[in-house]
Amino acid sequence: MPKSKIDVVFVLPSLVAGGAERVMSLVAKNLNTKDFKTTLVVIGYEREKAYNVDGLHVIYLNQPRVVKGIPKLYKFISKNKPDVVVSCMSHLNTALALILLRFPKIKLINREANIKKVTALYYGSQKSFFGNVLKKIADKRTNAIICQSQDMADELITELNVPKSKVTVINNPISDAFKLASNKKNDEIKKYITVGRLHEEKGHLRLLNVLSKLETPFKYLIIGTGEWEDNIKKHITELDLEAQVEFVEYTDQIPQYLEYSDLFLQGSYAEGFPNALLESCAIGTAVIAFNAPGGTNEIVEHGVNGYLAKNEKEFLEYLKKLNENPLDSKKVSDSVFTKFKKDKIVKQFEDLIKQVFQK
Template sequence: MRLTLIIYSLSYGGAERVISIMANYWAARGWQVSLLTFEAPKKAQFDLDPRVSYIPLNIAKDSNNTILGIWNNFQRIQILRDAINNSHPDAVISFMSTTNILTLLATRGLKIPVIVSERNDPAEKSLGRNWRQLRQWTYPFAARIVFQTKRAKNYFPSQVQASGCIIPNMVLLPPIAKESSPKLLKERSLIAMGRLVRAKGFDLLLQAFAQLKDCYPEWTLTILGEGSLRSDLELLRNQLGLSDRVYLLGAVSNPYEFLKQADIFIMSSRFEGFPNALCEAMACGLPVISTDCPNGPREIIRDGIDGILVPNENVSALAAAIKRLISDEEERQRLAARAPEVTERFNLEKIMGMWEELLTQVITNIHQTEITKNDIVNYRI
């Protein structure tokens, strides 16, 4: 099997992590895997199997006006089309909305089945009017469209839904440490993880933690991740009197080392796709609290069994849930004992089996279509 996988970049992020896992999995199976990115050559955030052909296309240019934007996208499409042709794939898989659109345009007429995947909440992730119209026009060209949740699929019109299927993210077992890790967190530690952007709701988390700081002075909060709102969050932290209680450590190479030393994991997102960070925390046996935001957490957490869901964007409810677990060690242990079951429900073999079944379907369908067309031509001759 020859596959070409396409994503904008391999920087820190959930979609990037998933596509890296997929590429490595299939390369280990002996498949010929090419991974194309729009960004210029740089070290990938996630390790790739040396058998994966990683090809950065260097087509991620900024456009200062509409005319330049059209020209840049025309060039992107041509370069991307050539790269796909040169990789000779049996099928193409593309991640993320704008990358999906350009991939579908680049493959028109190539007779290669293209699977595109939405990785965010489409109701919340704004594309802008022009890109939304292009998505509506191009998505029917896809052989299949992969969504992570039923809610994300239902956002789209019936024509798109008819080609859609739901495949959640895989959850990997945490790596086994070869030696004991140094102490990275203080005793009694809350932890959160994600890009420092509005969608992740870390401002809500800081406000919730501020309500508890005087009652539980021994507890601290550590946030892993980097992003555009770092300075805003640091300012808010200081304004709330949390400068010595909240640590923004940036992106880390091995978050599992931190997760295994924490006491409680908190996800405060306003919206999600299918949050890897939540799954990873549960895989490490952490009791988890999450906002019941659109998409993701409700499909992962069994409320009251292996985690706690709280109303979305409700600071008081989030603070109350944190207080509940801080003050009840027995409940923390009960939730933590069931949390690792997430690795059984979304294990790697099961999820990759769903992808492989989908690939078999689209490749078989395109071959049958070609045979039918040839039969019609021969009949007419």
């Protein structure tokens, strides 16, 4: 007699504010209950959670790091023996794959969060020989890999020799908090915004270079925290932009900040799939981004919801253009909801889980 529901467990290192945490908790919470029995296992602590998981069965292992949580994670899997495990972030993916060597009937789906060559460049994440051996073993044990963007999938297949049959592209969904807003603007002083970690990879310095050449009044809000903060503030001082730039740490008021902004600016040298840029479009606030590896070019439709720039000079030209002729906010919003609305993306996850389970 066939099982009535697929027992699927999502595993995350924590529920702190972050793109992977938001997407995975949202998908887990919204899988249909007719076909799936869903559990979210979090290595970290409930007190750290930044996302609403009401109505979802959540188990916190209350450990500070993934490596510390492995014994409890092994015990949970050994006791519950789910049909499918869905993991995210490479160190957790590897740990789960190694655990599941003991449980060959359990299927494993891993979600990739980054483009590997960019991670190695900016974070020095080259693995040791032993680490590479573990990764190869883990890749063989993995039944399917979810990539956020086509660029990410292409890298895995062509450069890291992952079998194409294992790779699926599923973009990130728009969460319920981001919907077309009234977009109340101040025409006299333009308001720009960037949301994301303060890190070299995110390209804040080149955005500031562009803004320093702008001759019209503006205010620029940077939301985020990170180790690059001092470098960014130093560059602001060098460019004499202190009066125009403001910093805000992580906040749950991002939808409101995006609504009252005229443009979202993205300086990244690479992205997995830029959630903040997607969310800005969802609200109706157009974007300008540098054309970089990752999912940015799958979101930005040239002249519809924003522009992709090749360099700082072109970025400045698009900025001036949108200052004078803003894009229609409804068209900006519609352009992303057509492709990335929550129900559509969750359905893609459901289809993949069923496909992997039935193999």
